[in-house]
Amino acid sequence: MRAKELRDLVISALVLALAFGIALSGGLSAFERPDILVFAVGIALVAVSLGFVCHELAHRLVARRFNYFAEYVMWPLGLIVALGISLFGFIFAAPGAVMIQPRATAGGTISLSNRKVGLISLAGPATNIGLAVVFLVLDAIRPALLFTLGAYINTLLALFNLIPFGPLDGLKVFRWNKGFWLIAIAGAGGLFVAQRILF
Numbered sequence: 001m002r003a004k005e006l007r008d009l010v011i012s013a014l015v016l017a018l019a020f021g022i023a024l025s026g027g028l029s030a031f032e033r034p035d036i037l038v039f040a041v042g043i044a045l046v047a048v049s050l051g052f053v054c055h056e057l058a059h060r061l062v063a064r065r066f067n068y069f070a071e072y073v074m075w076p077l078g079l080i081v082a083l084g085i086s087l088f089g090f091i092f093a094a095p096g097a098v099m100i101q102p103r104a105t106a107g108g109t110i111s112l113s114n115r116k117v118g119l120i121s122l123a124g125p126a127t128n129i130g131l132a133v134v135f136l137v138l139d140a141i142r143p144a145l146l147f148t149l150g151a152y153i154n155t156l157l158a159l160f161n162l163i164p165f166g167p168l169d170g171l172k173v174f175r176w177n178k179g180f181w182l183i184a185i186a187g188a189g190g191l192f193v194a195q196r197i198l199f
Contacts, residue, residue: 002071005071005072005073008072008073008074008096009053009056009072009074011074011079012052012072012074012079012095012096013045013049013052013053014045014049015079015082015083015095016044016048016049016052016079016082016093016095017041017044017045017048017049018041018044018083018086019079019082019083019085019086019091019093020040020041020044020047020048020086020091020153021037021038021040021041021042021043021044022037022040022041022083022086022087023085023086023089023090023091024040024043024044025037025040026089027086027087027088027089027090028087028088043145043146043149046146046150047135047146047149047150047153047154048153050131050150051127051128051131051150051153051154051157052095052157054127054128054131055124055125055127055128055157055161056072056096056097056098056124057072058123058124058126058127059098059100059120059121059123059124060072060098061123062119062120062123063098063100063120066116066119066120067103068100068101068102068103068112068116068120069100069101069102069103070098070099070100070101070120071098071099072096072097072098072099073096073097073098073099074095074096075094075095075096075097078093078094078095078096079093079095079096081093081094082094082095097167100112100120114175114176115176115177117172117176118172118173118175118176118177118180119176120172121169121170121172121173121176122169122173122180122184124161124169125157125158125161125162125169125170125173125184125188126158126184128154128155128157128158128161128188129154129155129158129184129187129188129191131150131154132150132151132152132154132155132158132188132191133151133191135147135148135150135151135154136151136191136195138150139151148199151191151195152195152199155188155191155192155195156192158184158187158188158191159185159188159189159192162181162184162185162188164181170185
């Protein structure tokens with residue numbers, strides 16, 4: 001991993017944790033209780049930033065397995081917007097994305113097929129679903145707010161990214177294989193419903 005990519009991931013993860021911490025603490029009123037804000041940011045570092053980093057690295061890993069160039073690139077404006085909106089007590093974040101390009105080889109350029117794009121796109125939400133399950137198991141073994149939020153936030157990340165619209169992963173998966181998209185969205189949706197019933 002190049003230094004710039006690592007820097008972009010770290011900055012994005014820290015800003016996301018701060019934005020989620022502010023939103024979870026009530027927006028602007030969070031600054032009246034710095035102790036609660038610090039606690040919320042700490043939880044967000046694990047519950048949110050871990051899910052975000054693993055999501056992006058999953059895209060990157062699968063793309064590189066297909067021998068594509070893949071690198072996470074931060075979107076500064078998206079991070080600024082996330083921080084600004086968090087002051088009102090809710091969150092919308094577009095911190096950046098993994099940029100993927102075909103590589104030129106001796107036999108010619110490796111094309112970006114629908115199947116490969118679909119699998120690369122599915123890797124991110126699938127990772128969030130996996131993390132949500134891990135957090136749920138940990139919460140069942142030893143109930144804790146960190147585990148509850150970790151499961152809930154990773155489930156929401158998977159659901160949001162699986163929406164078949166615009167630049168989201170869901171549209172690329174849907175175009176490639178509607179069956180796989182349906183399995184993924186049903187899995188994330190089932191986790192969401194289960195958590196609403198349990199918690």
